[in-house]
Amino acid sequence: MSSDHGHHDPGPNNTVFRNGLSVAFIDFDFAAPGGILEDVGYMAWTWCVSSKPERGSVELQAAQLRVLADAYGLARQDRQGPVAAMIQRQSQNIAFWSERIDAFEGPPTNAAEIQERVDGSRREMDFTKAHSELFLEAIGV
Template sequence: MTEMPLSGGRITPGVVRVGDTVRRPASAASAFVAELLDHLQQHGFNGAPRHLGRDAAGRDVFSYLPGWVPARFQHWDDAQVASAGALLRAFHDATRGSRLTGSHDVICHHDMGPNNTVFVDAVPVAFIDFDTAAPGDPLEDLGYMCWTWCVSSKPDALPASAQAAQVRILADAYGLDATTRRGLIDAMLDRQARNARWWRTRLDGTGPRITDDGQIAARIAWSERERAHTADNRVAFATALR
C-alpha cells in the first residue's frame, strides 16, 4: 500500500499513513505506549489511537484517527477549550489507580497541545503522539494545556483578562477542585520554563538535533516570552481562577 508522509509532528521523523493505519519508527517508549493504549482501550477511553502491533519493518502500527490536527497554535473558542479540558480529565481518569502510574496519580501525556489533538467538526475528540507519556501529576498536563490552548504573548492575542477567563473555563471543564487549582499558575510557569530548557538541550548538543539552530533559538525565545507574559499577568489569572 502507498505510504503518505505525515508532517505534523516536529519531534519524530518518518511517520507515515498507510491506509487506515499510522506507522512510526519504534523507540525506547514503544513498549510503554503500547501498554498504555491497550489500557485506555480496555477502560473505555476512545480519545486515543489503538496500538496494532509492529509491521514487517519493525515500526509501531496505530489506528488512524480521521479528523484535523492543527499545525500551529491559535485562538480557540470557549466551547473548544472546555471540550479539551473534559477530554483531558477523561484520559487521566482512565489511567488513575492503574499499575502503569506507579506511585503517581495518573499517566500524563506531557505534550497536550492542540498540535497533538484531533478535531472533528471543530471539536477536540482525541489525543495522539504518546511518546512522552509517563506517570505524573495532573497539573503537569493541565499547566501545559492551559498555556498552549488559552495563553499567548503575541501582540494581536486576546487581552490577558480574556485569556484568564479561558483558563478558568478549562479548569472548570476538567473539574479541578479549589485546592488544586491554586497551583495551576505555577504549573503553567513550570511547563513554559521546562519547554525552554528542553529546546536549549537541542541547541547545546546534549539532546538530539531535530531542526536548525535558528528555529531552536526562536522556540527558546518564544517559551521565555510566554513565561514572562504569564508571570506579568499572574494577578489576572489568579483572579479568574478564584
C-alpha cells in the first residue's frame, strides 16, 4: 500500500478538534512524497502507543493500534508495517534531535530540552520494541 504524498507529522499536536472530535490536520511543513505506512506508523506512535502510564495498559494500546490499522484498511500483508514504521520513526526522531543538541534552528530550545526529546524518543522506541509482538498480534499479523 502506498500513497503519493504524506503529512509526515500527523500527531495530536497537529490536529484540529471540535467538540472533542478530530476534524482536520494542520501544519504541513514536512509534507512530501511518501508511503501511507510512514504516516500510519507515526500516528500509531503518537496516538496509540506510549510508555507513559497515563496512556493506559499495553493491551489497551494494542487494541487502539488495531482500530487504527482497521480504519486505514491495511491489507494483511501491510499489517506488519505500522510497528516497523513506529520504530523507524522513533529512531529518526532520536537522530533528528541528537543532531540539534548544540545547534537547533528554531524557537529557543535549550540543550536540556532537546536531550529530553532524545531520551523520550529512546524510551518510546524501547517500549515499542519490548511490546512489538503484542502489537503485531493485535493488528492481525
